[in-house]
Amino acid sequence: MPKYKLYYFPLKGRGEIIRLLFAYANVEYEDVRIPFDEWPTKKNDFPFKQLPVLDVDGKRYSQSHAIERFLAREFSLVGKNSSTLAKADEFGEAMQDVMMKLPWTEKDEETKERLMKQALTETIPPALEIIENNFTNGDYYAGELTFTDIGFASCADHLLSLDSSVLDGTPKLKALFERIWAIPSIASWVKKRPKTAM
Incomplete structure (x- = not known):
């Protein structure tokens, strides 16, 4: 080992x-x-x-x-074939796009607060809905558990710490987060x- x-x-x-x-x-x-x-x-x-x-x-x-x-x-955790891995990577890259909508580099606290609220209410929910609409392979985005399902759960954990309702409009993603977080x-x-x- x-x-x-x-x-x-x-x-x-x-x-x-x-x-x-x-x-x-x-x-x-x-x-x-x-x-x-x-x-x-x-x-x-x-x-x-x-x-x-x-x-x-x-x-x-x-x-x-x-x-x-x-x-x-x-x-x-890369899937059974290259097609599964491609779907997993698609999910991971889509979530990176979502996370980059947060004002990570803003220094001014007042501006950061305004941009954070805008991201969580205006730009992130529609981006999550797009991912939700492409979530068509069962319990996991690529059809089986891959590393990007776990990566998504980590991202979702952060988003939920900022806004506990952020996944309410995307029930498949919410269920996936809960499924990953329930792995013993x-x-x-x-x-x-x-x-x-x-």
Whole structure:
């Protein structure tokens, strides 16, 4: 069994999908959370000077989506064929489009609050409805459980923390979130994971 070590900041962010994949697979890893005040002195130790980074037996991999796909292959979460994987990737990319509608980089708090409300009430719900309308393969977007169903659940978790009604207009997506969150190993991780603002 490989020895895994995940480096990320002390928050959920782009590292949480990776942690959820480990939780689903019941695979042990070292969850290294680098405090923000220590990051400037440590960033040069990492290939792209950014996180997350996954260390596998001393070999390091960067970029969150590359790490997710690597673990998906390791944990048999890429689907039974290339068509399933293409649908899974479609779902993942569509959710990235949704998440990018949030005002991540806005510094002014008043402007950020206005843009956040606009995103959650005007731009994100129609984008989720489009995904909902393309959700035609049963319980999971690609017809079987893949890594992007778990990735979606992580994104939905964040959206729901901002607006508890955000999935009310998309019952298939809401049911998928609840289905993923009810997987025993994932439910256990969510219950015990460190509490962070994001």
